[in-house]
Amino acid sequence: MASNLTGTVALVTGASSGIGAATARRLAEHGAAAALVARRRDRLADLAAEIEKAGGTALAVEADITDRAQAEAAVQQTVDRFGRLDTLVNNAGLMLLGPVLDADAEDWDRMIAVNVQGLLSTTRAALPHLLQAAEEGPRRVADIVNISSIAGRVAWSGYGVYNLTKFGVNGFTESLRQEVTRRHVRVGVLEPGGVATELGSHNDHKPEVREAINSFYEQTEVLAPEDIADGVAYMVTRPRHASVGELWIMPTDQA
Numbered sequence: 001m002a003s004n005l006t007g008t009v010a011l012v013t014g015a016s017s018g019i020g021a022a023t024a025r026r027l028a029e030h031g032a033a034a035a036l037v038a039r040r041r042d043r044l045a046d047l048a049a050e051i052e053k054a055g056g057t058a059l060a061v062e063a064d065i066t067d068r069a070q071a072e073a074a075v076q077q078t079v080d081r082f083g084r085l086d087t088l089v090n091n092a093g094l095m096l097l098g099p100v101l102d103a104d105a106e107d108w109d110r111m112i113a114v115n116v117q118g119l120l121s122t123t124r125a126a127l128p129h130l131l132q133a134a135e136e137g138p139r140r141v142a143d144i145v146n147i148s149s150i151a152g153r154v155a156w157s158g159y160g161v162y163n164l165t166k167f168g169v170n171g172f173t174e175s176l177r178q179e180v181t182r183r184h185v186r187v188g189v190l191e192p193g194g195v196a197t198e199l200g201s202h203n204d205h206k207p208e209v210r211e212a213i214n215s216f217y218e219q220t221e222v223l224a225p226e227d228i229a230d231g232v233a234y235m236v237t238r239p240r241h242a243s244v245g246e247l248w249i250m251p252t253d254q255a
């Protein structure tokens with residue numbers, strides 16, 4: 001594996017499973033020191049050990065990014081340990097589906113807290129370090145990749161608030177891109193279609209939603225988390241003058 005991120009530091013939120021874990025592995029293979037952020041400490045510790053065993057560098061950082069102080073502390077812990085931050089992958093997310101009518105408003109609060117507020121808090125804390133890396137680092141460029149979704153491009157009945165969060169992430173990403181791109185912090189969204197992860201499992205208590213999700217996964221040859229990790233790696237390893245603002249990765253089998 002080419003080591004074109006050697007000497008850089010990447011922070012990945014939601015690194016305890018699915019897309020985030022695969023992305024942290026992939027960036028570490030490219031030579032980045034990886035800060036692994038999520039709530040499940042055991043999973044992070046296992047992944048950190050795996051990355052280190054393969055010759056990489058990793059730091060497990062237990063944090064609930066819905067708490068702004070914890071998001072800020074996660075960034076600070078990363079910079080304290082590695083001295084810099086070059087890449088932020090805002091990946092942590094929740095997808096709680098169902099109709100708006102009679103919805104559990106707590107589901108909405110939880111999704112907005114992780115998908116929007118958590119992403120904002122982590123970005124706000126990381127941005128000064130990314131700007132510094134772009135100014136002073138050997139590569140003279142830094143990156144934010146926000147993991148959005150096809151649900152940030154297309155709305156469906158039953159996806160209302162998940163759609164809201166991901167459309168919001170897309171709008172915020174493009175606004176921030178324009179704000180900092182001339183300072184060589186590249187900001188882009190990656191929008192996956194269906195990926196085999198734990199994402200749907202948080203709907204297990206809603207039989208109708210669970211059934212619809214199961215039926216989609218049974219009938220569709222979905223993506224692997226590594227397919228998305230490859231996309232992130234592509235975005236952050238472009239030459240300094242090339243910024244990927246949007247990458248939409250779909251299963252070939254998903255219309």
Ligand SMILES: NC(=O)c1ccc[n+]([C@@H]2O[C@H](COP(=O)([O-])OP(=O)(O)OC[C@H]3O[C@@H](n4cnc5c(N)ncnc54)[C@H](OP(=O)(O)O)[C@@H]3O)[C@@H](O)[C@H]2O)c1
Pocket residue numbers: 013014015016017018019020037038039040041063064065066091092093094095114118147148149150191192193194195196197198199200
């Ligand atoms: N799977 C798909 O089909 C698909 C499609 C499009 C977009 N996406 C997006 O991809 C991203 C990753 O999801 P995934 O599919 O890989 O699902 P996943 O396996 O459920 O991963 C979600 C990650 O988010 C973390 N997380 C949740 N709440 C958190 C919090 N409060 N603080 C810190 N971390 C938190 C979880 O870790 P802890 O529970 O340990 O905190 C976990 O590592 C999400 O943004 C999702 O919307 C997924």
